[in-house]
Amino acid sequence: MPGAMQERLTDIGPPNFEEFLPPVIKKNYGQWKYHEIPQKGVMVHVAESGDKIYSVRVGSPRLISIDTIRFYAEVADKYCDGYLRFTSRHNVEFLTTVEENVEKIKKEMEAYGNPVGGTGPGITSIVHTQGWVHCHSAATDASGIVKAVMDDLSEYFTSKDLPAKCRIALACCLNMCGAVHCSDIAILGVHRKPPTIDHNNVNKLCEIPSVSASCPTAAIRPSTVDGKPSVEVIQENCMFCANCYTVCPAMPLNDPEMDGVSIWVGGKVSNARSAPKFSKLAIPYLPNTPPRWPEVTEAVRTIVEVWADNARPYERIGEWIDRVGWPRFFKLTGFEFQKEHIDDFKHAGLSFNRTAQLTR
Amino acid sequence: MPKEYKTPMLDELEKGPWPSFVKEIKLAAKNSPMSNDLLGLLERSYNERIGHWKHGGIVGVMGYGGGVIGRYVDVPEDFPNISHFHTIRINQPSGWFYTSDALRTLCNIWEKRGSGLTNMHGSTGDIVFLGTKTDELEPIFSELTEAGFDLGGSGSDVRTPSCCVGPGRCEWACYDTLKLCYDITMRYQDELHRPAFPYKWKFKMSGCPNDCVASIARADISIIGTWKDDIRVDAEEIKNYDKAGMDIFNDVVLNCPAKCMKYDAKAKAIEINNDDCRHCMHCINAMPKALRPGTDTGAVVLIGSKAPIVEGALLSSVLIPFINLDDEDEREDFFDLIEEIQDVWCEEGKARERVGEFIQRVGMGNFLEAIGVEPIPEMVAYPRDNPYVFYEDYYDDEEEDE
Ligand code: HEM
Ligand code: HEM
Ligand code: SF4
Ligand code: SF4
Ligand code: SF4
Ligand code: SF4
Numbered sequence: 001m002p003g004a005m006q007e008r009l010t011d012i013g014p015p016n017f018e019e020f021l022p023p024v025i026k027k028n029y030g031q032w033k034y035h036e037i038p039q040k041g042v043m044v045h046v047a048e049s050g051d052k053i054y055s056v057r058v059g060s061p062r063l064i065s066i067d068t069i070r071f072y073a074e075v076a077d078k079y080c081d082g083y084l085r086f087t088s089r090h091n092v093e094f095l096t097t098v099e100e101n102v103e104k105i106k107k108e109m110e111a112y113g114n115p116v117g118g119t120g121p122g123i124t125s126i127v128h129t130q131g132w133v134h135c136h137s138a139a140t141d142a143s144g145i146v147k148a149v150m151d152d153l154s155e156y157f158t159s160k161d162l163p164a165k166c167r168i169a170l171a172c173c174l175n176m177c178g179a180v181h182c183s184d185i186a187i188l189g190v191h192r193k194p195p196t197i198d199h200n201n202v203n204k205l206c207e208i209p210s211v212s213a214s215c216p217t218a219a220i221r222p223s224t225v226d227g228k229p230s231v232e233v234i235q236e237n238c239m240f241c242a243n244c245y246t247v248c249p250a251m252p253l254n255d256p257e258m259d260g261v262s263i264w265v266g267g268k269v270s271n272a273r274s275a276p277k278f279s280k281l282a283i284p285y286l287p288n289t290p291p292r293w294p295e296v297t298e299a300v301r302t303i304v305e306v307w308a309d310n311a312r313p314y315e316r317i318g319e320w321i322d323r324v325g326w327p328r329f330f331k332l333t334g335f336e337f338q339k340e341h342i343d344d345f346k347h348a349g350l351s352f353n354r355t356a357q358l359t360r
Numbered sequence: 361m362p363k364e365y366k367t368p369m370l371d372e373l374e375k376g377p378w379p380s381f382v383k384e385i386k387l388a389a390k391n392s393p394m395s396n397d398l399l400g401l402l403e404r405s406y407n408e409r410i411g412h413w414k415h416g417g418i419v420g421v422m423g424y425g426g427g428v429i430g431r432y433v434d435v436p437e438d439f440p441n442i443s444h445f446h447t448i449r450i451n452q453p454s455g456w457f458y459t460s461d462a463l464r465t466l467c468n469i470w471e472k473r474g475s476g477l478t479n480m481h482g483s484t485g486d487i488v489f490l491g492t493k494t495d496e497l498e499p500i501f502s503e504l505t506e507a508g509f510d511l512g513g514s515g516s517d518v519r520t521p522s523c524c525v526g527p528g529r530c531e532w533a534c535y536d537t538l539k540l541c542y543d544i545t546m547r548y549q550d551e552l553h554r555p556a557f558p559y560k561w562k563f564k565m566s567g568c569p570n571d572c573v574a575s576i577a578r579a580d581i582s583i584i585g586t587w588k589d590d591i592r593v594d595a596e597e598i599k600n601y602d603k604a605g606m607d608i609f610n611d612v613v614l615n616c617p618a619k620c621m622k623y624d625a626k627a628k629a630i631e632i633n634n635d636d637c638r639h640c641m642h643c644i645n646a647m648p649k650a651l652r653p654g655t656d657t658g659a660v661v662l663i664g665s666k667a668p669i670v671e672g673a674l675l676s677s678v679l680i681p682f683i684n685l686d687d688e689d690e691r692e693d694f695f696d697l698i699e700e701i702q703d704v705w706c707e708e709g710k711a712r713e714r715v716g717e718f719i720q721r722v723g724m725g726n727f728l729e730a731i732g733v734e735p736i737p738e739m740v741a742y743p744r745d746n747p748y749v750f751y752e753d754y755y756d757d758e759e760e761d762e
Pocket of ligand 1: 035043086087088089120127165167269270272455523524525526570571572573574645
């Protein structure tokens, strides 16, 4: 029956990765012995067989056009037999067995405006989300702040070392798409006003019981406004998380004057030395100041420099602060310690300082 | 003739050493009226300091409940070309390996049928095609299928699993992350494409405790490689690190969290008490040529991490302290357990309750009972210090009386 009930293929899944592995990786799969970092942005992995593979790591803005992907493909064809990969932090890596190709790849990439770097103790690309480019719930832009912060810190990507790795991440709202909450420095978009309720539309667009249930602090109650079923928000109980807006479009929180950015520090994901931990609040609020968010870039640089000047080798930001204490962190950065820094949600008491051990 | 937008705010972000997303949008805007309108819209957001996107609504491809995120601009009269501008998530190959040909195929589809803008990659791990119209979704889907690609997850389903580069290029991989990621993805195709869970469910796989995909912070099931036997030591290479100027005592030995390393400064020799080693990776990271994980390898399985929404952020905690995922039987037991957990969570979990929150609500002890796993000390940082114990013997007796 041509044209009628054609079989529609579904659930084929992703391509099998084996189709995309370079021959040297297929040959030495699981047989890598050690690696070295001959220069920032370049790794050489050596296999038990003696085979070597060079990886050139390149920073990208993550939001990229097909023109740029085609350029990557062209460079991979020229120097890497057509093979390349991306990393978990939005970098692209060119893989080659030919040592001489490393400098050539580097030159082409730099000429295109994409820096080589991001390996070893230093700063690699900022994991980030969509912001004003594509999301309804964004309290700030993502790509713009990332660009401004990386412009400011690019030396730590391309050349300068730091005491340890410093992972920066940005999420444009509390949904935190990405592992922002366990980063050395997290930049987090925040709302600071309760939702505005469009009483004409709540009942049309949303299910009232699920809207009430969505609020972590039980601030939302069903109510009748002008004869229409709707909800009310107990304003003092609202902590501006936008859970309600996520389930109900008739309750927006976005606001140019009240939205902005908070800064969190000292989280980590890796298990090396100390256990993984959450990032802690460093600055409760900075305003949205596009296009370059100078308050944010300055705060991030302050944290990086204070840590670089004071930490021991291998100490991540959180490990350094654990050693010297939070009073020292606030003193050295000059950030003001405010009421917002003290937790007041569930189990808040666990974060109080329950010891007489204090530094002078 | 596409409208020409003045973008002084965004132009500022074309300057500076870091690659510019504005340059990328402008590249795409040369061929795509959608990307051109996106540029105009973004400039407006920069001026007004507010976003202009509306909530999703249900859009997708036939037979799939996820993979497409609906997006509409709230000022379509001013930016008609992005009145719909939906995102498509495409399941990436394990470890984000590609050939140039595969990338070009994706670009060709997206040039014809979308904005020409992408995220390589979204933080879930998917390839993200950023922005197209509703009536392009079916054609894109069939062209992707022809090219061997499929959609990723979104909504309350198994989200696209992701993994670190593992045995592909890392000497520390303690199991085959690339293969396990592929196998899990293929096993759960139905659960990935047709949301039927209380909320999202994420698998992430890292080959060693460095956890390069941040699985412990953002996966419901975090699978992190580790080893059981001794750390492999190359004594000569330790001497070489010393010769090269490394401060082995301060930087390696004193940083060992288990205090299980001794250094003989004269002989330049390290002695490790492997019984006390916590498998943290620090010493190995510091001296990759001298130290390596053992050869009796497997993984720790942890459960329950998530970002703050709804009830607060959680890190994953230990469920299985060691599993050899290369062993067929242990692998099948693992999948049985996962499916048991999903059943219990689907049965008892509330809407928008991640499994970690579910465990917090019902109690880890009760959860373990429900899935038939014995409690062991590896699961806690310390036993409870709170004496409000809900002893159950009394209630159990009563139930029997009834
Ligand atoms: C010098 C040796 C190392 C090499 C060659 C290396 C390699 C990598 C690679 C290739 C990635 C991207 C992974 C991927 O895309 O699959 C990555 C990410 C990462 N690595 Fe490593 N790594 C090394 C050491 C470490 C160490 C010592 C730590 C922790 C102290 C660490 C923690 C991480 C983290 C947290 C990420 C990113 C996780 C995220 O995306 O959020 N790595 N590393
Ligand atoms: C109620 C909670 C959440 C809602 C409503 C939500 C909604 C969204 C939306 C609408 C997008 C698409 C943005 C766009 O392209 O237009 C998105 C992307 C994403 N979300 Fe969420 N999200 C939630 C929670 C989370 C959490 C907790 C995580 C991770 C633990 C997460 C991970 C992601 C990731 C990785 C992406 C892709 C982002 C990117 O490409 O950078 N989301 N989410
Ligand atoms: S973090 Fe929030 S605003 Fe940003 S993409 Fe995710 S849901 Fe949207
Ligand atoms: S913003 Fe959060 S706290 Fe405030 S009413 Fe909505 S759900 Fe509740
Ligand atoms: S998690 Fe471990 S095995 Fe995987 S890439 Fe990172 S360092 Fe290598
Ligand atoms: S892996 Fe960690 S705990 Fe084990 S010996 Fe090395 S530094 Fe110590």
